[in-house]
Amino acid sequence: MTLVPSNDFLPEEKPAAFLDRDGVLxxxxxxxxxxxxxxxxxxxxxxxxxxxxxGYRVFVVSNQSGIARGFYSETEVDALHETMQGVLHRAGTRIDAFVYCPHHPEGIIERYRVDCSCRKPHAGMLLGLMERFPTSRRDSFLVGDRETDLAAAAAADVRGYLYSGGSLLDFVMGIVERDYTGGGA
Incomplete structure (x- = not known):
């Protein structure tokens, strides 16, 4: 599990928007x-x-079983996330943390062949982020494109929303304006 970037002093509890990567961002x-x-x-x-x-902290939570399967390395995933962060930075925004699970119980790379609690549908990635970053669960949500994403949200006690394409901006605006009366701000 990798966090990028970090800030060791985050006293303010804020809502979080957990976003799956592939199929959402x-x-x-x-x-x-x-x-x-x-x-x-x-x-x-x-x-x-x-x-x-x-007013949301924005987190990416992504299963990356391709690491366990030997298709690519954690270094390549980190480089991709750095590229994404660069694009966002140039647009005046950022992801507060990228977290991914490199494990899969059928992986061919021994050290990643694990059925772990961070792989969605388990809630480990979300719970780890909420432990590290003070988070208002009541005002937080996850956007994913698979049922396993929604199961992870439920296991972490946050709302989950299934995104199937189209404008992600319109989708999250609908969530915030409909269900959170203006979000965390």
Whole structure:
């Protein structure tokens, strides 16, 4: 599990928007790890900026079984996340932390062949972030594109929303304005 960037002094409890990566922030092309193949979902960058403007911490929580399967390395995932963060930074926004699970019980890489509590549908990634960053669960939510994402949200006691494409900005605005009366701000 990797956190980027970190801040060791975060006294203020804030709501969090947990976003799955593949299929939510970027197109799911299957085991994405090459920065040149990154294609953002429509208005994903704007969605991150909107959430931050509304007072949310924005976290990416992603299963990356391709590491356990030997398709790519953690270094390649970290480089992709740095590229994504660079795009967001140039747009005046950021992801507060990227967290991923490199494990899979059927992995071919021994050290990653684990059925762990961080792999969605388990809540380990979300719970770890909420432990590290003071979080208002009542005002937090997860956006994912699979039932396993929604199961992880339920296990972490936050609302989960299934995204199936289109403008991510419109999707998260609908959540915040409908269910959170203006979000955390």
């Amino acid at each position: 970027n197109q799911d092309i299957g085991y994405l790890h090459e920065t040149e193949r990154l294609v953002w979902m429509p208005q994903a960058v704007e969605a991150v900026a909107y959430l931050q403007a509304k």
